[in-house]
Amino acid sequence: MKTSAPRRPDAAAWALILLALAWMALIVLLPLVTVFAEAFSKGFEVFKTAIVEPDAQAAIAMTFTVAAIAVPLNAIFGVAAAWLIARFEFRGKGLLLSLIDLPFSISPVISGLVWILLFGASGWFGAWLQAHDIRIVFAVPGLVLATMFVTLPFVARELIPLMQDQGSDEETAAVTLGASGWTTFFKVTLPNIKWALLYGVLLCNARAMGEFGAVSVVSGHIRGMTNTMPLHVEVLYNDYDLVGAFAVATLLACLALITLGVKTILEWRFADELAASRRH
Amino acid sequence: MSLTVSNIIKSFGRYPALADVSLKAEPGEFLALLGPSGSGKTTLLRVISGLETPESGSVTFEGQDFLALTARERRIGMVFQHYALFRHMTVARNIAFGLTVRPAKDRPSKAEIADRVAKLLALVQLDGLGGRYPAQLSGGQRQRVALARALAIEPRLLLLDEPFGALDAKVRKELRYWLRKVHDETGVTTIFVTHDQEEAMDLADRVVVLKKGQIEQIGTPEDLDAAPASSFVFDFLGDANRLPCNAEGRTASFAGFAAPVANTPSSDGPATAWFRPHETLLDVAGEGLPVTVADILTKGGIVRCECRTAEGDLLEADYARGALPAGVTIGAAARLRPRSVFIFDAAEA
Numbered sequence: 001m002k003t004s005a006p007r008r009p010d011a012a013a014w015a016l017i018l019l020a021l022a023w024m025a026l027i028v029l030l031p032l033v034t035v036f037a038e039a040f041s042k043g044f045e046v047f048k049t050a051i052v053e054p055d056a057q058a059a060i061a062m063t064f065t066v067a068a069i070a071v072p073l074n075a076i077f078g079v080a081a082a083w084l085i086a087r088f089e090f091r092g093k094g095l096l097l098s099l100i101d102l103p104f105s106i107s108p109v110i111s112g113l114v115w116i117l118l119f120g121a122s123g124w125f126g127a128w129l130q131a132h133d134i135r136i137v138f139a140v141p142g143l144v145l146a147t148m149f150v151t152l153p154f155v156a157r158e159l160i161p162l163m164q165d166q167g168s169d170e171e172t173a174a175v176t177l178g179a180s181g182w183t184t185f186f187k188v189t190l191p192n193i194k195w196a197l198l199y200g201v202l203l204c205n206a207r208a209m210g211e212f213g214a215v216s217v218v219s220g221h222i223r224g225m226t227n228t229m230p231l232h233v234e235v236l237y238n239d240y241d242l243v244g245a246f247a248v249a250t251l252l253a254c255l256a257l258i259t260l261g262v263k264t265i266l267e268w269r270f271a272d273e274l275a276a277s278r279r280h
Numbered sequence: 281m282s283l284t285v286s287n288i289i290k291s292f293g294r295y296p297a298l299a300d301v302s303l304k305a306e307p308g309e310f311l312a313l314l315g316p317s318g319s320g321k322t323t324l325l326r327v328i329s330g331l332e333t334p335e336s337g338s339v340t341f342e343g344q345d346f347l348a349l350t351a352r353e354r355r356i357g358m359v360f361q362h363y364a365l366f367r368h369m370t371v372a373r374n375i376a377f378g379l380t381v382r383p384a385k386d387r388p389s390k391a392e393i394a395d396r397v398a399k400l401l402a403l404v405q406l407d408g409l410g411g412r413y414p415a416q417l418s419g420g421q422r423q424r425v426a427l428a429r430a431l432a433i434e435p436r437l438l439l440l441d442e443p444f445g446a447l448d449a450k451v452r453k454e455l456r457y458w459l460r461k462v463h464d465e466t467g468v469t470t471i472f473v474t475h476d477q478e479e480a481m482d483l484a485d486r487v488v489v490l491k492k493g494q495i496e497q498i499g500t501p502e503d504l505d506a507a508p509a510s511s512f513v514f515d516f517l518g519d520a521n522r523l524p525c526n527a528e529g530r531t532a533s534f535a536g537f538a539a540p541v542a543n544t545p546s547s548d549g550p551a552t553a554w555f556r557p558h559e560t561l562l563d564v565a566g567e568g569l570p571v572t573v574a575d576i577l578t579k580g581g582i583v584r585c586e587c588r589t590a591e592g593d594l595l596e597a598d599y600a601r602g603a604l605p606a607g608v609t610i611g612a613a614a615r616l617r618p619r620s621v622f623i624f625d626a627a628e629a
Contacts (some may be wrong), residue, residue, distance in 0.1 A: 169364035172424075176329060176358040177378035177433055187381070191368040252340050 021079065035253050038246035042177040050236075050247035058224040059232035060251065065140065066215075066228060070147040074208075075201050078155025083189070084158075086163035087171075097160075103152045112146045138220035146214040151204045158200030159193055166192055195270040196216025199263070205257040210252060283328070283437060283469060287513050288337035290323055297323040298334065299493040310463050311471045312480035315490035316516070321473045322441055322491070328471065329439050330354050341436065351612035354437075357430030357468070360592030361442040362421040365414040371425050372397050372410035379431035400428040403462065420451040427459070431466065438463075440472035444479065456483055477517050481505075489513050507543060511624040514554050521595045521618070523569070524548060525553040532621050537567040544622040553621035557584065561617050564607035571595060576610055587616055 039047050081100060085093060117123050119136040136142050174184040210231040219226045221235060229252055236245035285306040288296040298320045315323040324559050326332040328339060330351030339346040346354060349476040365374050376399045379388055399564055401407050404424040414422055422445060462484055463470050474480050480487045482499040486577045497509035508514040523534040527545045532553045562585055570589035573576040583604050595616055
């Protein structure tokens with residue numbers, strides 16, 4: 001096929017380019033700017049007050065706590081699951097793959113509701129938990145469970161294609177050279193997947209901190225107790241505290257921008273090592 | 281001081297990969313496992329290395345029960361078809377890997393490791409490339425690094441799984457002689473897997489021919505050439521012609537002519553005669569099977585005549601360049617007869 005030489009965009013091309021840019025500005029840029037504009041609309045002092053206010057501080061701390069527990073656990077699960085799927089043939093492998101993907105296709109509200117059905121006051125284990133004075137829903141464990149469920153696929157999905165692509169030859173070689181299982185993992189397996197792992201953890205973290213639906217169901221919205229940042233934004237908004245809502249929202253927006261930045265750097269710097277997963 | 285493999289049985293699901301395989305490798309021997317894909321040769325290598333566990337049978341090395349040891353404990357040097365170098369490590373660190381992962385009490389000092397790496401780099405003729413990464417090397421160089429890495433642990437046994445399979449023809453041939461040289465210098469018992477008969481016959485002290493998980497024949501390349509045990513071995517080791525004949529003792533009779541039989545057929549009567557193209561004579565007149573010369577191909581110093589019988593079967597005759605009898609040209613009618621033939625059991629044919 002003959003490829004036409006690059007040419008100057010004509011009027012129609014310009015129109016399409018402008019349309020695309022306008023669309024981007026309307027859908028992405030305008031909301032982002034609005035968040036920051038609203039947050040600072042009453043000046044920096046008001047913004048600062050909204051951020052340092054105890055309930056906001058509690059929500060920020062809660063978000064980081066939940067992510068700090070859920071993300072490492074999911075990273076460990078992701079590596080283990082990817083290793084299992086990429087290295088072994090077994091019955092039910094397809095089923096396991098579908099199960100890992102399940103959280104992607106389920107509505108986050110359902111993802112939260114299952115925990116209420118299991119551990120809520122009138123849930124399957126509710127009576128037993130109450131008798132032993134263990135709180136899961138409307139408490140930190142519930143938030144962590146809901147977040148873990150929603151973010152389960154990120155790390156595993158990132159690693160499976162890469163590890164399948166790399167094969168097990170290097171690990172086999174390491175074992176024949178006398179390396180133990182853990183030595184093989186830390187010296188051969190992990191270095192080969194580290195950038196893809198970091199990429200998966202990054203996406204997992206972004207989702208964990210930004211998750212609203214599932215967390216909203218299990219949180220109970222107890223101010224200063226079980227609110228995360230996204231939930232706190234909603235609470236403030238419902239109280240007509242627009243500046244407060246947008247001030248906390250700027251923190252989430254900054255988090256998203258940082259994630260985007262690091263993601264771009266990873267994609268640019270380690271394109272070849274991430275390519276395996278991009279291809280699939 | 282030798283490796284003994286006895287009565288190994290291994291299957292994958294319902295598919296039998298090895299059915300009662302036994303062999304022995306003498307100290308310092310260079311052994312080739314030769315067979316088509318699915319013959320079980322790689323499985324056998326993996327059983328010896330400890331990467332696969334057989335259902336039954338035994339593997340002993342220097343009187344030690346190998347099956348009781350894990351792959352890690354056997355101290356075997358393994359070389360893979362696709363090199364399996366650690367891509368995030370330099371060549372030097374790849375070679376040193378087997379030494380650096382040893383428990384502290386057995387680990388050589390840093391200086392000793394560096395010294396060993398330098399010696400191995402010299403052995404595989406890669407001096408000065410220790411700082412490179414595998415991705416910066418050619419396929420042939422990578423495989424030499426893989427061999428150096430395997431030799432670094434001073435293996436008791438060196439196992440190579442289709443080591444030249446991923447290389448192009450020229451590099452493959454170079455590495456072949458070079459591997460033989462390294463083997464002769466280090467003296468380590470070596471077993472390599474290949475599906476390339478030329479490679480096996482060229483390189484090995486003895487060749488083990490496998491077919492469908494069973495050993496067809498074990499012998500020196502000369503043995504296999506002079507006395508193939510079955511039509512499978514004969515067919516696998518090179519181009520083969522075959523013709524129906526009648527066997528009587530050591531003579532094979534064809535329509536109007538006869539040829540000596542090189543082996544001892546188990547019974548007289550109708551049989552299939554097998555012979556090589558270079559044991560095939562072609563002439564425009566005289567005794568022989570009437571054929572038509574369909575094509576004449578020149579390759580190197582060899583001229584190959586492709587002949588069709590009246591039934592349309594293809595028979596080949598090889599001549600040295602310039603030695604083709606007068607009158608043998610494309611389209612000519614000619615007479616074809618074997619100088620000598622092999623006759624195997626009818627059930628094998």
